[in-house]
Amino acid sequence: MEHPDAEILAAVAMGQSADEATFAHLKQCEVCRTEVAELTSLAAALPAATADLVAPPDAVWDRITAELDQHDSAVPAPTTSTPAAAAAPAPTVPATAPPVPAPTAPAPTAPAAAEVIPLGRAAARPSGLRRYLPVAAAAAVAGLVVGGLLGRWSAQEPVPAATVVSRASLDTLDTKTVRGEADLVKVGSDLSLRISAAPMSPDTGGYLEVWLINKDLTRMVSIGVMSPGRNDQSFEIAPDLIAAGYVIVDISREKLDDKPQHSGDSLVRGVLA
Amino acid sequence: MAATGSRYAAGSPVAARAVGYGDSVVTDDLDAEVRELAIRLRDGDRTAFAEAYRRWSPLVHTLALRSLGNHHDAEDATQQVFVSAWRGRHTLDPDRGSPAAWLVGITRRRCADLHATRARHPVATSEDADVRVAAPSPAVDLDERLVLAGLVEGMGEPRRTVVRMAFYDDQTHEVIATTLGMPLGTVKSHIRRGLVQLRTHVEEVRHGAS
Numbered sequence: 001m002e003h004p005d006a007e008i009l010a011a012v013a014m015g016q017s018a019d020e021a022t023f024a025h026l027k028q029c030e031v032c033r034t035e036v037a038e039l040t041s042l043a044a045a046l047p048a049a050t051a052d053l054v055a056p057p058d059a060v061w062d063r064i065t066a067e068l069d070q071h072d073s074a075v076p077a078p079t080t081s082t083p084a085a086a087a088a089p090a091p092t093v094p095a096t097a098p099p100v101p102a103p104t105a106p107a108p109t110a111p112a113a114a115e116v117i118p119l120g121r122a123a124a125r126p127s128g129l130r131r132y133l134p135v136a137a138a139a140a141v142a143g144l145v146v147g148g149l150l151g152r153w154s155a156q157e158p159v160p161a162a163t164v165v166s167r168a169s170l171d172t173l174d175t176k177t178v179r180g181e182a183d184l185v186k187v188g189s190d191l192s193l194r195i196s197a198a199p200m201s202p203d204t205g206g207y208l209e210v211w212l213i214n215k216d217l218t219r220m221v222s223i224g225v226m227s228p229g230r231n232d233q234s235f236e237i238a239p240d241l242i243a244a245g246y247v248i249v250d251i252s253r254e255k256l257d258d259k260p261q262h263s264g265d266s267l268v269r270g271v272l273a
Numbered sequence: 274m275a276a277t278g279s280r281y282a283a284g285s286p287v288a289a290r291a292v293g294y295g296d297s298v299v300t301d302d303l304d305a306e307v308r309e310l311a312i313r314l315r316d317g318d319r320t321a322f323a324e325a326y327r328r329w330s331p332l333v334h335t336l337a338l339r340s341l342g343n344h345h346d347a348e349d350a351t352q353q354v355f356v357s358a359w360r361g362r363h364t365l366d367p368d369r370g371s372p373a374a375w376l377v378g379i380t381r382r383r384c385a386d387l388h389a390t391r392a393r394h395p396v397a398t399s400e401d402a403d404v405r406v407a408a409p410s411p412a413v414d415l416d417e418r419l420v421l422a423g424l425v426e427g428m429g430e431p432r433r434t435v436v437r438m439a440f441y442d443d444q445t446h447e448v449i450a451t452t453l454g455m456p457l458g459t460v461k462s463h464i465r466r467g468l469v470q471l472r473t474h475v476e477e478v479r480h481g482a483s
């Protein structure tokens with residue numbers, strides 16, 4: 001007796017249609033019935049299994065590579081020069097609770113270690129307040145990692161109509177209260193980030209700035225300023241940015257202090273997914 | 274197709290095929306991808322090691338955190354697990370399945386060692402115990418939900434994203450297909466094969482624990 005493909009049994013387990021031959025087989029095959037039952041309970045358990053994973057801090061990976069490089073000279077250092085530098089693992093960013101990247105201002109004397117993306121490379125077209133900044137200058141540059149998948153998929157077939165490519169729920173960092181959402185909208189080959197959020201107040205004399213933070217949590221880019229009193233606003237996004245892993249949307253309170261970097265005072269944040 | 278941001282190592286034939294899609298060949302490649310990752314890791318490919326860390330360090334670290342009860346020890350244990358994994362990479366048998374079960378096995382032994390060390394050298398640990406963490410226990414608890422979450426996290430892309438959207442965000446297949454610009458049949462295939470893959474990997478972790 002030939003058993004149906006596991007994929008077909010999975011379809012049955014999830015209550016999706018299967019052909020009569022499969023059901024006929026299931027009637028007489030206990031092995032496959034058991035398999036379907038196991039897959040069914042797994043599918044039922046999955047939605048509750050989102051929780052509680054705690055990714056180790058980046059420093060752990062640094063310590064591992066340091067220990068291996070020190071004691072294991074046969075091991076080549078990971079290359080960061082190749083375009084597909086999978087060598088540096090990106091910290092896992094849970095969709096619901098991104099770790100706070102501690103967007104501290106770079107030390108004024110030592111910005112050399114952090115990567116600053118030139119404006120021309122990352123931005124499709126210049127716009128007002130777009131800047132590319134190092135975050136946590138001391139952090140080792142993780143390289144170009146992960147990300148990009150959404151960008152690649154969306155680049156497949158240009159669609160004239162506006163489509164929402166991905167969406168982030170904008171939640172407060174402390175209580176995870178949902179304050180709005182950010183949609184990555186694609187029209188033709190153009191991408192924009194549409195912010196719709198409950199009213200948020202800047203500090204007196206300050207303003208609200210919208211950022212995209214890289215998944216590697218060491219780089220971020222300002223994509224614009226929320227106009228006062230507006231809670232629904234779109235910002236042009238260079239597709240390269242999304243492809244390069246800038247998928248964490250962050251809105252911060254900024255002061256008019258001529259400091260271009262992130263104030264560290266994030267109001268809401270969410271991961272485009 | 275632009276390779277920008279590809280998380281796959283250059284020169285990986287599986288990776289090159291896996292980013293194409295439209296039929297079930299994609300999903301077959303993704304099933305093969307875990308095996309290839311294991312082979313590359315066993316053979317000393319440092320990028321495969323980094324990839325394994327990226328995929329499964331949240332699971333390793335969380336298991337250690339629950340067992341050891343504080344962040345400091347959990348981070349040390351995670352470091353030791355991956356250093357041991359690299360040095361003992363020849364013990365990884367790609368024919369026995371995903372590296373996840375192998376890493377979980379190393380984690381359990383490492384945590385047991387650390388508990389044994391603590392027992393021989395009792396020190397005041399209460400002050401640095403993290404209050405958010407439940408009472409530490411010598412045996413690593415292979416809590417089903419945690420293992421499942423860790424295995425989903427360790428899935429190859431784009432399957433991980435598809436599975437997360439389907440099961441965590443409760444999105445319809447049509448919405449996932451539109452959002453990701455992926456054919457509907459590919460989405461369904463990823464979800465079904467993802468479920469089968471998870472079942473296999475859960476069994477491997479359980480089997481390794483028994």
Ligand SMILES: [Zn+2]
Nearest residue numbers: 003029031032
């Ligand atoms: Zn059967």
